[in-house]
Amino acid sequence: MFSFEIEARDTRSRARTGRLTTAHGVVRTPVFMPVGTHATVKSLTPEDLGTLGAGIILSNAYHLYLRPGHEVIARLGGLHRFMGWDRGILTDSGGFQIYSLSPLRKIDPQGVTFRSHLDGSTHYFTPKHAVEVQESLGADIIMCLDECTPYPADHEYTRRSAQLTLRWAEECRASRSGGTDQALFGIVQGGMYEDLRRESAQALSGLGFEGYAVGGLSVGESKDLMVSMVSTATQELPEDRPRYVMGVGTPLDILRCVELGIDMFDCVLPTRNARNGMLFTSRGRLVIKNAQYQDDPEPPDPGCECYTCRNFSRAYLRHLFLSKEILSYRLNTLHNIHYYLHFMNEMRDAIQSNMFPEFKNGFINRTSEYGGE
RNA sequence: GUGGGUGUAGCUCAGUUGGCAGAGCACCGGGUUGUGGCCCCGGUUGUCGUGGGUUCAAGUCCCAUCACUCACC
Numbered sequence: 001m002f003s004f005e006i007e008a009r010d011t012r013s014r015a016r017t018g019r020l021t022t023a024h025g026v027v028r029t030p031v032f033m034p035v036g037t038h039a040t041v042k043s044l045t046p047e048d049l050g051t052l053g054a055g056i057i058l059s060n061a062y063h064l065y066l067r068p069g070h071e072v073i074a075r076l077g078g079l080h081r082f083m084g085w086d087r088g089i090l091t092d093s094g095g096f097q098i099y100s101l102s103p104l105r106k107i108d109p110q111g112v113t114f115r116s117h118l119d120g121s122t123h124y125f126t127p128k129h130a131v132e133v134q135e136s137l138g139a140d141i142i143m144c145l146d147e148c149t150p151y152p153a154d155h156e157y158t159r160r161s162a163q164l165t166l167r168w169a170e171e172c173r174a175s176r177s178g179g180t181d182q183a184l185f186g187i188v189q190g191g192m193y194e195d196l197r198r199e200s201a202q203a204l205s206g207l208g209f210e211g212y213a214v215g216g217l218s219v220g221e222s223k224d225l226m227v228s229m230v231s232t233a234t235q236e237l238p239e240d241r242p243r244y245v246m247g248v249g250t251p252l253d254i255l256r257c258v259e260l261g262i263d264m265f266d267c268v269l270p271t272r273n274a275r276n277g278m279l280f281t282s283r284g285r286l287v288i289k290n291a292q293y294q295d296d297p298e299p300p301d302p303g304c305e306c307y308t309c310r311n312f313s314r315a316y317l318r319h320l321f322l323s324k325e326i327l328s329y330r331l332n333t334l335h336n337i338h339y340y341l342h343f344m345n346e347m348r349d350a351i352q353s354n355m356f357p358e359f360k361n362g363f364i365n366r367t368s369e370y371g372g373e
Numbered sequence: 374g375u376g377g378g379u380g381u382a383g384c385u386c387a388g389u390u391g392g393c394a395g396a397g398c399a400c401c402g403g404g405u406u407g408u409g410g411c412c413c414c415g416g417u418u419g420u421c422g423u424g425g426g427u428u429c430a431a432g433u434c435c436c437a438u439c440a441c442u443c444a445c446c
Binding site for chain 1: 400401402404405406407408409410411
């Protein structure tokens with residue numbers, strides 16, 4: 001049970017809005033998926049997420065495989081029941097975590113050997129294994145195992161890497177047990193080379209997946225390069241399938257990708273930055289620890305309707321942050337997730353009413369400091 | 374009262390044969406893009422307990438004094 005329908009297209013850009021249906025509900029796109037790596041969006045309850053309006057979250061097969069173990073979660077009825085969340089879940093395969101977290105990793109044509117960042121134990125992951133782990137977790141959308149190409153990388157290395165990811169995508173597709181409601185997404189690689197991005201997207205489309213992701217971005221490249229790669233890859237992907245840019249990004253990054261026809265996003269920024277005292281507001285970023293807020297009675301964002309802004313002052317939130325109180329993480333996270341989801345909501349409405357360019361210009365004028373440069 | 378120890382940044386402390394007063398933490402800024410709440414980058418902060426002396430030059434050597442502290446009376 002998985003479907004995607006486009007409901008409206010912006011006539012002056014490639015932006016579109018639609019509906020993504022899984023066994024755990026319908027979400028409107030473009031959608032932002034809060035990150036819940038360890039089967040929890042840090043500091044929030046599923047009830048909080050529901051109240052905020054989150055319809056789908058991202059979790060990580062790599063982390064849950066290492067701890068508590070995907071078999072444990074399967075025995076307890078799957079990831080949804082385990083974490084008490086009855087809406088959508090997408091799991092990342094572990095490709096990126098092996099790239100970013102493992103102190104030692106060795107890739108061969110069949111799979112990847114890596115050391116756990118938790119205890120140093122050695123593990124071997126194949127595309128088949130990645131699918132098995134994600135099937136046992138029971139997420140609504142699962143991702144192919146891929147190699148996140150490092151940046152910078154030369155053309156030849158990147159070409160081989162993208163080919164490997166493509167071969168693994170084929171193996172992942174062949175490894176599906178069937179009989180599940182899960183959708184499998186392929187991942188476009190190709191580093192920062194337009195020809196490789198194009199080839200990767202074309203070949204992947206030829207294999208046929210329920211959805212397509214663009215991976216290997218936000219790894220240190222410039223914004224223009226990132227946008228250019230998203231644009232190239234997207235042009236080669238089927239119109240009628242959801243497109244997902246992994247790990248992106250700032251509100252401005254998301255805006256630019258939506259403009260290019262992207263439907264799905266995940267990013268740690270709203271949650272991680274919340275824990276580091278950075279709040280997203282309608283007028284730009286607000287660093288709550290700054291001394292200038294010591295006596296400030298205003299809420300973080302006076303126009304915001306989130307629980308945090310309706311009830312607490314900048315002065316109080318600064319105090320909680322400097323005192324490292326647990327409530328600081330929670331209130332800041334509630335606010336930032338509300339900001340992101342509200343932002344997506346406004347964008348969808350703008351596309352629906354064919355006002356996306358106006359929305360984009362208005363946003364940039366209000367919040368020039370976001371992810372600018 | 375006698376003998377010893379310690380006084381250096383907001384805190385805990387380094388400081389060599391006398392040669393530009395330092396570190397960690399805190400504090401103040403900045404960063405964070407398919408998450409360890411971590412981490413990274415930059416910055417501010419001084420009556421070197423006080424007063425004398427020796428010396429070209431003293432946190433450092435000498436004298437006195439004050440505070441805290443330990444042991445013994």
